[in-house]
Amino acid sequence: MIRAATLSDAAAIARVHVDTWRAAYADILPKTYLDGLSYEEFGRFWLNLLSKPDTRCVFVAEDEGGVFGFVSGRPRKNFSKGPIDYDGVLDTIYVLPSHQGNGAGRRLVAAVARYFVEVDTGSMLLWVFTENQPARRFYESLGGVLVGADGFDLGGVWVNEVAYGWRNLGVLVEEV
Numbered sequence: 001m002i003r004a005a006t007l008s009d010a011a012a013i014a015r016v017h018v019d020t021w022r023a024a025y026a027d028i029l030p031k032t033y034l035d036g037l038s039y040e041e042f043g044r045f046w047l048n049l050l051s052k053p054d055t056r057c058v059f060v061a062e063d064e065g066g067v068f069g070f071v072s073g074r075p076r077k078n079f080s081k082g083p084i085d086y087d088g089v090l091d092t093i094y095v096l097p098s099h100q101g102n103g104a105g106r107r108l109v110a111a112v113a114r115y116f117v118e119v120d121t122g123s124m125l126l127w128v129f130t131e132n133q134p135a136r137r138f139y140e141s142l143g144g145v146l147v148g149a150d151g152f153d154l155g156g157v158w159v160n161e162v163a164y165g166w167r168n169l170g171v172l173v174e175e176v
Contacts, residue, residue, distance in 0.1 A: 022034045028159065033154070046058075075092045113169040113172035128164065148165075
């Protein structure tokens with residue numbers, strides 16, 4: 001089930017966030033950086049973010065075992081990174097490895113796309129680590145087009161990233 005996140009989801013989102021970073025980025029980021037990620041710190045971040053619902057949309061994927069994935073996005077205001085002709089940003093999407101491959105990721109992306117369409121945001125982009133090939137294949141399978149490249153220092157390592165964009169979000173909404 002996909003639903004809008006609430007304040008009470010902050011701790012569960014934080015757990016998914018930290019656990020998926022540790023799994024997905026084990027070969028990209030330093031182990032010491034990943035080991036230093038904190039459920040409590042991420043929980044505070046998500047609690048703060050979820051207390052401001054007008055700044056972005058956040059959805060969770062859950063089953064009988066609880067939250068196993070989430071996505072967040074926002075209309076692109078005062079965000080200068082990447083091509084300027086995209087109206088929305090898909091900031092995060094993470095699904096626990098144990099739940100990947102069941103369509104939850106597609107449904108989470110569709111939830112953000114649906115939100116964007118409802119608030120007259122007709123396009124979006126996202127940034128992903130260049131080395132994260134599984135995620136890149138996923139975005140390409142959803143019709144994402146490579147639209148930019150950049151990089152930054154994270155945990156003492158230079159990380160390259162690429163941007164994928166979607167011009168017609170209606171296609172993402174209809175796909176699911």
